[in-house]
Amino acid sequence: MKAMVVTQYGSPDVFNENELPDPHPGPGQVSIDVTHSAVGLIDVFVRRGTIPVFAPPFVPGLEVAGTIREIGEGVTGFRVGEPVVTLSLMSVGGYASITVADAALTISLAGFQIDPALAVSALPNAVTAYLSLTRVARMQQGERILIHGAIGGLAAAYPAVARSLGASRIVGTVRTASKLEAARRLDYDEVVLAEELAASLGDERFSLVVDPVGGDLLAASLELMEPLGRALLVGNASEQALNIASTTLWLNNIGVQGFNVGGYLSANPSAGRPAAEAVLRLVEAGLIDIPLTRLPLGQAAEAHRRLEAKDIVGRIVLQQA
Numbered sequence: 001m002k003a004m005v006v007t008q009y010g011s012p013d014v015f016n017e018n019e020l021p022d023p024h025p026g027p028g029q030v031s032i033d034v035t036h037s038a039v040g041l042i043d044v045f046v047r048r049g050t051i052p053v054f055a056p057p058f059v060p061g062l063e064v065a066g067t068i069r070e071i072g073e074g075v076t077g078f079r080v081g082e083p084v085v086t087l088s089l090m091s092v093g094g095y096a097s098i099t100v101a102d103a104a105l106t107i108s109l110a111g112f113q114i115d116p117a118l119a120v121s122a123l124p125n126a127v128t129a130y131l132s133l134t135r136v137a138r139m140q141q142g143e144r145i146l147i148h149g150a151i152g153g154l155a156a157a158y159p160a161v162a163r164s165l166g167a168s169r170i171v172g173t174v175r176t177a178s179k180l181e182a183a184r185r186l187d188y189d190e191v192v193l194a195e196e197l198a199a200s201l202g203d204e205r206f207s208l209v210v211d212p213v214g215g216d217l218l219a220a221s222l223e224l225m226e227p228l229g230r231a232l233l234v235g236n237a238s239e240q241a242l243n244i245a246s247t248t249l250w251l252n253n254i255g256v257q258g259f260n261v262g263g264y265l266s267a268n269p270s271a272g273r274p275a276a277e278a279v280l281r282l283v284e285a286g287l288i289d290i291p292l293t294r295l296p297l298g299q300a301a302e303a304h305r306r307l308e309a310k311d312i313v314g315r316i317v318l319q320q321a
Contacts, residue, residue, distance in 0.1 A: 003059045003096035004300040004318075009049030012301035012308070020059075023093070023100045025072030030103050032084060037094040038063040038120045039303045039316040040153065041237055046092070047304060050239075054092055060300075061094020061318075062262065063087070063124045064101070065109075065116035075103040083109040085119040087127055087272045088262045095300050097320060104269040107276045112284050121315040122288045124261070125157035126279040128234065131271060132210075132259040133158075133165055137232050141166035143207035146224060148173045150183040150191055153290060153315035154212045154234060159187035160287040161279060171206070173197060173217075175310075182291060182313050198223070208232060215240025218256075227253040234259050290314045296321055 003020045025031045043060045045051040054060075065085040068078050078084070086094075086101045093099040109119055133139040145162050149155040150172025159170050173194040174183050183191040192200035194217055205226040211218045212235030219242065221231060233256060236242075249255060265272050282288055291314030295303050303316045 001096055001098040002297065003093075004297060005057050005059055006047050008056045009047070009052070012047070012304040014047065014056075015301040015304075017298055020096070022098050025070050025075075025100050027073040028075060028103055029072040029100050030068055030075060030078055030084075030106055031070040031072075031098060031100050032064060032066040032086070032106070033069045034064045034066040034094065034097055034099055035320055036065045036117045036120045037061045037096075037297065037318040038124070038153075039300070039307065039318060041235065041307055044304055044307050059093045059096050061092055061096070061099070062089050063120050064094045064099055065120035069098060072103070078103065078106070078108065083116065085109055085116065085123050087265060087276065088124045089265075095297065095318060097297070102269065105265055105272045107273065107280075112280060114280075114284050117292055117294060117317045117319065118290065119283065121153060121290050121292055121317055122157060122283045123276060123280065125154045125290075126161055126283060126288050127272065127275045128154060128259070128261040129158045129161040130165075130275045130279050131261060131264060132232055132234060133162060133208075135264075135271070136257050136259045137208055137230050139165050139167070139208060142168045144169040144171075144205075144226075145208045145210060146171050146173070146206040146221065147188075147210045148194065148213045148217055148221070149211075149237060150174050150186065150188060151179050151291070151313050152212060152237070155210065156186055156290045156314065157288050158210050160282045163187050164279075164282060171201070171204075179313060186289070187287065197221070205229070210234060213237045214242055218242060219244065222248055222252070222254060222256075225252065225254045229254045231256045232259060233257065292317055294319055
């Protein structure tokens with residue numbers, strides 16, 4: 001099989017296109033002929049060694065779409081050739097023409113009219129949104145939500161999911177004015193510039209803040225939370241360290257919670273499929289319409305350069321030639 005291999009930790013130049021032996025599924029697994037591989041900021045952190053969970057050489061990529069190639073021992077409910085998408089895994093191997101995934105975290109797309117590029121970009125993030133809102137933040141009907149990085153691949157999945165769960169008002173933030181129009185095409189009631197957060201929102205307070213950015217932006221958001229409000233940290237795109245005084249939390253009756261979907265699903269794999277079933281129709285209906293940039297698999301390095309330069313709206317997908 002063809003694969004993009006990270007040969008050592010470092011810049012995007014560490015990618016090397018190799019021919020590797022075809023992988024085969026073990027018990028409880030399936031192998032997938034990959035058509036599309038999602039590229040995320042976590043892939044950048046893994047490639048650099050910022051999150052050193054995999055030692056080089058390795059093939060990155062946490063989420064793929066494609067068709068079932070082989071079915072491992074004990075797996076039922078799939079057929080060879082069936083279109084599927086994987087949820088976020090705690091294993092890698094997605095930047096390849098063939099990969100192996102746990103069957104429990106593999107979702108059938110049979111019967112759905114969904115572009116596989118959109119499926120691999122939107123469904124894992126929609127599942128992340130659903131699980132974080134229902135199982136961690138325990139969102140209630142009528143709550144008001146502030147979402148940072150509104151047009152990013154992960155954040156863009158939150159408005160439709162939050163609306164389906166009963167959110168009464170959803171406000172998004174973006175880093176630059178050039179992203180305002182793209183964000184307004186999603187299901188936000190209002191979109192504002194992050195640097196003008198306090199001035200734009202005045203005395204408005206939120207039940208829940210969803211933040212994939214972290215750092216100073218999260219710190220500023222704590223002033224916009226109502227009593228018993230929760231800040232849900234789902235990433236750290238800013239790469240800033242965050243120091244929050246304990247007095248800020250207990251004096252204001254607010255909390256900060258973290259959610260890493262790969263770790264959660266690794267410990268609770270049975271949660272993945274029900275969450276996917278809850279949001280698949282939102283994706284099919286176009287309610288999670290994330291802007292896509294498509295590049296050939298061999299341009300993995302270019303995809304990472306664009307992510308690091310923040311020169312992207314939505315998500316990047318690597319596709320087979």
